[in-house]
Amino acid sequence: MATSSALSLFLHLILFFFFFFLTFSTLQASFGYDNAPDDPLHLIEVTSITPAHHCTKLGPVRQTPGVVGLPLAHRHGPCSPIFHEQPPSMYYRSVLHKDRMRVASLNGFSLKRKTPRRSLLIDGGSNAQLPITSSSEFVVTVGLGTPMLDLVLIFDTGSDISWTQCQPCSSTLCYPQQGQMFDPSNSSTFSKPPCSTSSCSYSIDYADGSHSNGYYGQDTLTLTPEYVFPKFLFGCGQNNSDGYGGAAGVLGLGQGATTLISATQSEFASIFCYCIPPTESSTGYLLFGLKALEVCQTSTFTPLITDPSRPSLYFVNLLGITVGTKSITMPSSMKSRAIIDSGTMITRLPPSVYSVVQAEFKNLMKDYPAVPGSDLLDTCYDLSKYQNATIPKLVLNFENCKVPLDPSAAIWTESDSKFCLAFSVNKNHDDLVIIGSAQQRNLNILYDIQDHKVEFGSGSCGE
Ligand SMILES: *[C@@H]1O[C@H](CO)[C@@H](O)[C@H](O)[C@H]1NC(C)=O
Numbered sequence: 001m002a003t004s005s006a007l008s009l010f011l012h013l014i015l016f017f018f019f020f021f022l023t024f025s026t027l028q029a030s031f032g033y034d035n036a037p038d039d040p041l042h043l044i045e046v047t048s049i050t051p052a053h054h055c056t057k058l059g060p061v062r063q064t065p066g067v068v069g070l071p072l073a074h075r076h077g078p079c080s081p082i083f084h085e086q087p088p089s090m091y092y093r094s095v096l097h098k099d100r101m102r103v104a105s106l107n108g109f110s111l112k113r114k115t116p117r118r119s120l121l122i123d124g125g126s127n128a129q130l131p132i133t134s135s136s137e138f139v140v141t142v143g144l145g146t147p148m149l150d151l152v153l154i155f156d157t158g159s160d161i162s163w164t165q166c167q168p169c170s171s172t173l174c175y176p177q178q179g180q181m182f183d184p185s186n187s188s189t190f191s192k193p194p195c196s197t198s199s200c201s202y203s204i205d206y207a208d209g210s211h212s213n214g215y216y217g218q219d220t221l222t223l224t225p226e227y228v229f230p231k232f233l234f235g236c237g238q239n240n241s242d243g244y245g246g247a248a249g250v251l252g253l254g255q256g257a258t259t260l261i262s263a264t265q266s267e268f269a270s271i272f273c274y275c276i277p278p279t280e281s282s283t284g285y286l287l288f289g290l291k292a293l294e295v296c297q298t299s300t301f302t303p304l305i306t307d308p309s310r311p312s313l314y315f316v317n318l319l320g321i322t323v324g325t326k327s328i329t330m331p332s333s334m335k336s337r338a339i340i341d342s343g344t345m346i347t348r349l350p351p352s353v354y355s356v357v358q359a360e361f362k363n364l365m366k367d368y369p370a371v372p373g374s375d376l377l378d379t380c381y382d383l384s385k386y387q388n389a390t391i392p393k394l395v396l397n398f399e400n401c402k403v404p405l406d407p408s409a410a411i412w413t414e415s416d417s418k419f420c421l422a423f424s425v426n427k428n429h430d431d432l433v434i435i436g437s438a439q440q441r442n443l444n445i446l447y448d449i450q451d452h453k454v455e456f457g458s459g460s461c462g463e
């Protein structure tokens with residue numbers, strides 16, 4: 001513990017000297033509005049929020065020696081290593097359905113069963129029960145074993161366990177994945193962790209009905225050529241339902257005891273950052289430790305709050321939200337607590353806040369033709385006839401900092417002719433407020449767990 005906080009301090013000192021001058025000149029300025037700070041609207045080209053059919057933007061980070069991070073791709077988009085062409089309508093339906101399931105599970109009930117239940121059970125683990133989550137929409141590629149096998153895993157800050165399908169596994173118990181399935185008997189560095197029989201197995205039951213069961217294994221994890229971790233603990237899936245779109249499993253980045261974050265603490269001091277790409281056809285990045293501090297420039301932070309009852313989730317205080325020039329504060333009757341989640345797409349707001357956000361958004365979008373929405377995204381427009389559009393500026397007001405959102409974060413592009421306000425409303429007044437990945441687009445978000453901070457800056461993914 002003492003060594004790792006010393007390391008954290010060291011990393012921060014380096015960062016401090018690195019960016020001392022920058023911080024007061026370019027960084028501060030770059031993380032605000034463009035040249036017209038009082039203008040409630042962003043002028044954008046409509047194509048900038050419409051995904052292309054091919055991977056257009058590779059971003060600055062590639063998994064090659066000397067370059068430091070992991071590319072982060074939308075798993076259904078053309079930059080994904082497991083991309084399968086499918087009709088957009090099918091894809092959007094499935095994404096939004098998953099999103100509902102995840103939010104239901106975060107709120108502690110299942111849409112199917114309508115009764116409270118806890119669904120993620122880790123047999124024998126010290127943190128025996130954790131909230132369930134269905135997994136996120138973004139993938140990264142990591143290497144496992146010796147010789148190393150590349151695995152495309154779903155990146156999820158809401159999950160603690162990392163797992164991958166393991167051979168031998170019958171085709172009825174494992175789903176078809178893109179690329180080879182990990183085979184422990186092929187890896188010279190694979191071992192089973194020392195454990196009593198009961199703690200050797202894991203079982204994850206996701207809210208959408210998907211699951212992964214298996215046993216724990218340990219093997220060498222290669223994040224990038226310079227970051228290699230022996231004896232990384234992960235789940236070897238022996239009974240996994242489909243629903244991962246061909247990904248080999250999940251990379252859990254929650255802050256619980258068994259995660260990648262704790263396993264790499266001595267090297268990375270529990271620091272990581274990511275940038276979620278602005279469209280499905282561009283690439284973001286995921287970085288750890290010193291590289292995260294160097295590459296993910298940030299200029300402001302909000303305190304990170306740990307909730308002992310949900311130790312894996314990243315809580316922050318959200319005080320309000322600004323739409324155009326109108327600021328809406330969270331109701332004083334409710335705790336301002338919100339989670340930042342990579343696995344929920346669409347931000348969920350309390351009914352009283354959402355109704356004002358929606359009204360102000362409608363007011364600022366009144367020049368555009370409205371089209372019918374759905375219950376999840378109920379405020380939609382047809383922008384297909386426009387080359388450029390003016391869309392409301394949005395700012396999330398956290399404790400200690402204001403975070404202006406990227407234009408791509410305001411609008412969910414459902415089709416070439418349907419563009420919706422990318423926020424939704426919670427059913428109940430006291431449901432969890434969730435900052436979804438759509439609102440995190442093109443931001444650098446840096447998690448510094450030991451210093452209890454979440455830092456923000458404008459991202460450079462998709463540029
Ligand atoms: C296992 O090893 C064999 C022989 O070296 C190789 O042909 C095969 O591709 C390996 N499979 C996996 C999943 O690593």
Ligand SMILES: *[C@@H]1O[C@H](CO)[C@@H](O)[C@H](O)[C@H]1NC(C)=O
Pocket residue numbers: 173205211213239
């Ligand atoms: C696979 O997992 C599911 C869900 O946990 C369970 O219902 C089923 O019995 C398991 N099948 C086998 C063969 O273990």
Ligand SMILES: *[C@@H]1O[C@H](CO)[C@@H](O)[C@H](O)[C@H]1NC(C)=O
Pocket residue numbers: 045387388
């Ligand atoms: C849209 O904006 C671009 C610059 O971003 C400009 O060159 C173009 O003329 C604009 N188009 C229309 C129709 O206003």
